[in-house]
Amino acid sequence: MPPLKPPSAKNPPERGNILDREEYIEQAHLFELLHEQAGGKFPIQDLLEQLRHEVLATTRLPMAMEYLLTEVKHSGLLGPAMRQLAHYFTPFQTYLVDQSEADTGRFMMNTAFKVMQAEAEYRVEKANPAGMFFFQFEVLCRNRLSYDRGLTAMSGDPIYDDRWSKWILGLRAQIGLIDFADLVFLVSEDYRNKLNAAGKPSDGKGPFLFGEKEGRIALANRRKDPLYLFSALQRHLGYPAVPKPAPADETQDLIPQMARRIERLEARIQLMEEERRASLDITKFYEQNKHRLKLPE
Structure with missing residues (x-):
């Protein structure tokens, strides 16, 4: 059976029969x-x-x-x-x-x-x-x-x-x-x-x-x-109401976003505590020591 061409203005779609x-x-x-x-x-x-x-x-x-x-x-x-x-x-x-x-x-x-x-x-x-x-x-x-x-x-x-x-x-x-x-x-x-x-x-x-x-x-x-x-x-x-697209569920991304924010807050609090105790080592922020940092992306 040869493939049917997509319907277009010059090739109207084939009309079927009303089914049971x-x-x-x-x-x-x-x-x-x-x-x-x-x-x-x-x-x-x-x-x-x-x-x-x-x-x-x-x-x-x-x-x-x-x-x-x-x-x-x-x-x-x-x-x-x-x-x-x-x-x-x-x-x-x-x-x-x-x-x-x-x-x-x-x-x-x-x-x-x-x-x-x-x-x-x-x-x-x-x-x-x-x-x-x-x-x-x-x-x-x-x-x-x-x-x-x-x-x-x-x-x-x-x-x-x-x-x-x-x-x-x-x-x-x-x-x-x-x-x-x-x-x-x-x-x-x-x-x-x-x-x-x-x-x-x-x-x-x-x-x-x-x-x-x-x-x-x-x-x-x-x-x-x-x-x-x-x-x-x-x-x-009395024809059926047209289904409307459901809005995107933004709650699925809410928990990962909150987890990343908590990680950033923890890193900031840790830096503040080190600075308060005068034990903050700023050399770890140098370019050659950046691999030592474990901060969230």
Whole structure:
């Protein structure tokens, strides 16, 4: 089987099929376990080796994990292996893993697994295209991921039909130039209703992908912080809240720092006591005697 090319503007991602509900349940379980242990001391191949026995054997996930494990042992990366399984993993899942494995990015792998867990749980609860779009787009915004590659990956999700995919691909040229609330309002049923009420034809407009509720929320949040729009949409549409990166735990470095400070204080106190007893030998601080000093670095 020839390797698949990474998704791009000229090479849109291959669209898979919507999986059975049991597959998404097991995916959510796997991503939850990986999220809990990905930041630990165990490499990803050891985690896959251990967790492949914990997922339900009647699903296709164990076979996918077997392939991932084989590829990870050779290349050390999950992203290329997931891209080969485009019929099982969505392009957006693969994109998140690719970004978490990038050397120059700040998107952590445990954050990617947490996002994928929330997305799989939402699919179990009968996700709709509008809620899935807002969830995935908010993931791109909050984690400062590339809009171009991220929207391209989103367009290949099987939950979107051709109209959705074409509109999502067109967003790449509009994001940053037009307010996002305006973009949502102009493809909503609320905008079409306003056109009809004003006696203006709606032909050539659209496509009208979002409902009347989404259009009203977008209109009410024009020229505001996009976080207010995302928060309102999440409350009313019921899609899962986007996981936020956990702040770094600074307490892990606190004890070593305190130990070094105590060592420096002890050295200073020792020098003060020697000076008070008039027994301080300053020759040990000479260049030729510096090897005799046992001061902390």
